[in-house]
Amino acid sequence: MNFAMAEDAGHFRYVKGVVLVGERVATKGQVFSHGDLLATKKDSMAIVTLNDGSTIKLNENTTIAVDHLSNDLGPTKVTLGLGSVVVNALKSALKNNLKEKFILKTKSVAMGVRGTTFFASFGKQGSSDIWMCVNEGTVAIRSSVEKEAKLVNAGEGVQVKNGEKTSKPTPLVWTKKLNWNLSSESDADFKDTVNIEEAYTNPLDFNYE
Amino acid sequence: MNKKVVILILGIFISKNSFSAVNTPSNDRGPTKEFNVRVFYKVNDSLTAISYLEVKDPSFDFQQRSAYFGARYSLSENIKFGAFAGYLQSQKHNDSWIKDGNDWKWDNNASNEMVYYPEVSYRNLIGDFVYEVKVKYVFSSIFNEKDFFTKFNLIYDFSPRIILIGSDEIKFSFANKEKTLSENWIYLSPFYKINPHFFIGPTIGYFKRFWTTSEVHKTLRTNSYQSNDSSVSLGLNLNIYLN
Numbered sequence: 001m002n003f004a005m006a007e008d009a010g011h012f013r014y015v016k017g018v019v020l021v022g023e024r025v026a027t028k029g030q031v032f033s034h035g036d037l038l039a040t041k042k043d044s045m046a047i048v049t050l051n052d053g054s055t056i057k058l059n060e061n062t063t064i065a066v067d068h069l070s071n072d073l074g075p076t077k078v079t080l081g082l083g084s085v086v087v088n089a090l091k092s093a094l095k096n097n098l099k100e101k102f103i104l105k106t107k108s109v110a111m112g113v114r115g116t117t118f119f120a121s122f123g124k125q126g127s128s129d130i131w132m133c134v135n136e137g138t139v140a141i142r143s144s145v146e147k148e149a150k151l152v153n154a155g156e157g158v159q160v161k162n163g164e165k166t167s168k169p170t171p172l173v174w175t176k177k178l179n180w181n182l183s184s185e186s187d188a189d190f191k192d193t194v195n196i197e198e199a200y201t202n203p204l205d206f207n208y209e
Numbered sequence: 210m211n212k213k214v215v216i217l218i219l220g221i222f223i224s225k226n227s228f229s230a231v232n233t234p235s236n237d238r239g240p241t242k243e244f245n246v247r248v249f250y251k252v253n254d255s256l257t258a259i260s261y262l263e264v265k266d267p268s269f270d271f272q273q274r275s276a277y278f279g280a281r282y283s284l285s286e287n288i289k290f291g292a293f294a295g296y297l298q299s300q301k302h303n304d305s306w307i308k309d310g311n312d313w314k315w316d317n318n319a320s321n322e323m324v325y326y327p328e329v330s331y332r333n334l335i336g337d338f339v340y341e342v343k344v345k346y347v348f349s350s351i352f353n354e355k356d357f358f359t360k361f362n363l364i365y366d367f368s369p370r371i372i373l374i375g376s377d378e379i380k381f382s383f384a385n386k387e388k389t390l391s392e393n394w395i396y397l398s399p400f401y402k403i404n405p406h407f408f409i410g411p412t413i414g415y416f417k418r419f420w421t422t423s424e425v426h427k428t429l430r431t432n433s434y435q436s437n438d439s440s441v442s443l444g445l446n447l448n449i450y451l452n
Contacts, residue, residue: 167254170286173337173366201405203339203366204286204332207249207257208374208400208408208448 007033009066010050017044039063057086076102084121089113108163112140133157133175170202233436234420237267243444250451255283272299291328304352306423323350339364357381372400387421414442
């Protein structure tokens with residue numbers, strides 16, 4: 001058994017700007033392990049493929065760590081320490097009919113993915129608020145103060161203020177304008193031009209007049 | 210012969226217009242300018258306190274002023290109830306068209322009024338658009354007026370920065386036996402999101418108002434009339450979100 005291979009969590013498919021694995025500068029194709037801190041600096045970006053088949057885009061000023069890959073013991077678990085990511089868990093392996101194949105965590109919120117592409121942002125502009133919206137599939141989100149998860153479907157988004165109550169999932173038309181591109185086959189621009197913190201308005205529950 | 214006919218027709222036309230310009234409400238000069246500030250304070254997930262400050266006038270004197278305070282409650286994502294009270298100055302009413310010496314004019318002094326109204330709105334998605342239907346029933350402290358307003362809004366969010374709102378508001382005065390349809394305002398109002406707390410944008414509108422015989426006219430037993438005025442409205446909207 002090759003223990004070194006067993007510890008590999010994934011590799012970098014795309015790197016732009018300053019991207020670090022721990023203290024080391026990351027390069028395209030570089031392999032990283034469980035527990036490694038992956039970090040993008042200002043004006044930088046990276047796309048990583050995990051060994052369970054899922055893909056994560058790290059926008060600028062983002063830090064994540066892969067804690068666990070999907071196996072018989074449970075789903076893939078990734079911690080979002082800071083910043084924003086686009087996750088495509090569509091290709092992740094379905095193990096033992098696990099209800100959730102991929103869990104993205106912050107210090108106060110867990111987002112359980114049920115075969116989907118979604119965006120999550122945490123800790124931007126010094127706040128502890130979380131914004132999350134779904135492009136495909138469903139995400140079950142639950143903060144540490146909530147007993148039950150709320151299901152967020154495609155085209156919907158939620159906000160968790162100060163890590164407390166999750167807002168009601170609501171349709172957000174503008175989520176279509178987020179850059180959901182995770183293909184690294186070309187030099188396409190993966191940068192998100194939409195600032196979710198500023199764009200987040202629920203059109204059904206927003207006062208214009 | 211033909212020349213005499215033309216002169217006769219012109220004479221009738223000129224005298225008719227002179228008469229209506231003097232005795233009945235007619236178009237204001239130039240477009241109406243307006244400036245609207247709306248302040249929203251979200252008390253909790255369901256309740257929002259709201260105030261409106263509006264100035265509107267054909268001139269830049271902005272003698273038509275109004276201030277509203279109220280709250281809107283979200284019964285659900287789609288249905289909202291609101292209750293507002295307002296203080297209005299120099300608004301035009303059917304019965305504020307009075308005779309002053311030999312002239313007819315809008316009585317600004319008589320038009321300081323309090324209004325109260327409940328409103329209910331329904332909002333939903335239609336494709337990428339949001340539509341909203343809003344109705345309100347407005348009680349005024351003067352002229353015993355009770356008016357019913359219906360408003361249809363169509364909203365498109367060009368996020369992250371631009372929101373476009375098209376509106377059509379119709380005012381019905383059911384107490385007016387001569388003409389129920391009282392006003393129709395059509396607006397196009399883009400908003401630019403400066404940040405989550407400040408939205409600003411121009412507003413362009415077209416309105417038409419229908420006037421019927423005022424009480425003073427009836428008292429003086431001059432002529433009865435049905436007239437209307439219409440104009441373009443140009444202005445600026447500023448929305449402030451306090452949380």
